Amino acid sequence: MAALHLRRVEALRRRMVEANLDALFITALPNVRYLSGFTGSAAVLCLTRQGAWILTDFRYWEQAARQAPDFTLYRLQNRRFSQILPEFWKEIGSPRRVGFESAHVTVDQWLTWKEAVPEVEWVPVKDWVEALRAVKDAEELARIREAARVADATMAYLRRRLRPGMTEREAAWLAEQYLRTHGGEDVAFDIIVASGPNGAMAHHRPGDRRLRAGEPIVVDLGARVDGYHSDLTRTFVLGRMPRRFREVYAVVLRAQEAALRGMRAGMTGKEIDALARSVIEAAGYGEAFGHGLGHGIGLEIHEKPAAGPIAEDPVPAGAVLTVEPGIYLSGWGGVRIEDMVVVGEEGVREILTQASRDPLIPARSA
Known part of the structure; x- marks a missing residue:
């Protein structure tokens, strides 16, 4: 087995021994890829103390x-799968205690498995592979850096192309075309372009509203490169920067900078979130910051660890985390600034996204 995948599999086997499991089924496709390298859309892995099947x-x-x-x-x-279970169970030595990923298996699947091999004690396990994935190795970081580079380049390109009169949908398509032809195998998620009042919706879907001078424009995009994702948000204003925009933007920027200065491995996600949230609350916008500060990112766009008001788990060193405070005001719009960082023992080890945070785009003709 390749050294990288062997290390990951052996880490799981150690947990299997601790939990007295004879076998373990892996059904979540990102976890299948992480452990084996398989990138298809249908597979189950089975690990025993000595064997590994796909x-x-x-x-x-x-x-x-x-x-x-x-x-x-x-x-x-x-x-x-349930139909072959009895014969496959015999092939792998008729294990008695078998673990399964309870967060990724439906009740119906579990019931059919129990019926297929009633001799088995099915043991739910949760987040075993996800906990391994939270800490990125050198190979993973290289792929995420490249995905971040593509996102940075795409944001810079879109910044040059934005014009009053362009629709949100046209802007999102410009970004996607550039991303797919400049190193991205795919977008990491549907690109968000939210102008004016639409920016008050954190996950607005681009429509036919036209960009206007003096209004906030929230752009959230990411690239996927060799299976790994990036996530980047910038908020722009065309032509002129009204006082309200300047005020709200400054608060969000201060909040992000406070988190970047203060966060370090070992803090809980709740503690990291509070670094930014306290700045926004002190400015009087606490009710307008309704989502968590950030999330892990890698083979999935949202994965462990998390940084938010209810995130109690410590963030480990080597995790890649987004830092994305925002303020959303109904009828006016929103401001969000998002970057990806590598968390270290002493603080932020590396800021992976480097797109300019200057929000002002000079006046241009349509």
Whole structure:
């Protein structure tokens, strides 16, 4: 098994021993990819104390053999997973205590598994692989840096292209075209362009509203590169910067800077969130910051760890976290500034996104 995947699998096996599990099924596709390298859309991994299998259907037999050569390929052919369970269970030594990812398996699936092999004690496990994924290794960081670079370049390109009269939808399409032709294998999520009052909706979907001078324009975009994601938000204003915009933007920027200065590994996500939230609350906008400060990012756009008012878990060193305070005012719009950082023992180890935070775009003709 490749050294990288072997280290990850062995870490899981140690947890299996601690929990007295004979086998473990991995069904969440990001976790399948993390442990095996397989990138297809249908597969289950099975780990025992000594063996490792990948179960998939005809569409992916060759791909699985190439991408996960150290896993034994078990071919599913025109049968559901539950239908092959009895024979597969015997092939792997008839384990008695078998773990499954309870956050990713439906009640119906679990019931069919119990019916298929009633001899098994099915043991729910949660976040075992996600906890490993929270700390990024050098190879993962290299991919995330490249995804961040593509996002930075895309934001800089869009900044040059924004004009009064352009629709939100046109702006989002310009960004997506550039991202896909300048190093991104895909967008990390549907690009957000929210102008004027639409910016009060944190996850507004771009529409036909036209950009206007003097209004806030929230742009949230990210790239996916070799499976890994980036996430970047900037807020712009075209032509002129009204006093209200200047005030709200300054508060959000101070809040982000406070978090970047004060956060470090070992703090809970709630404590990190409070660094920024206290600044916004002190300025009188506490009720207008309704989401958490940030989230982990990697093989998924939102993954562990989290930074928010209810995030009680400590953030580990080596985690990649977004830092994205915002203020959202109904009828006016919003301001959000978001960057990705690597968390270190002594503070922020690296700011991965480097797009300009200058919000003013000089007046241009439509």
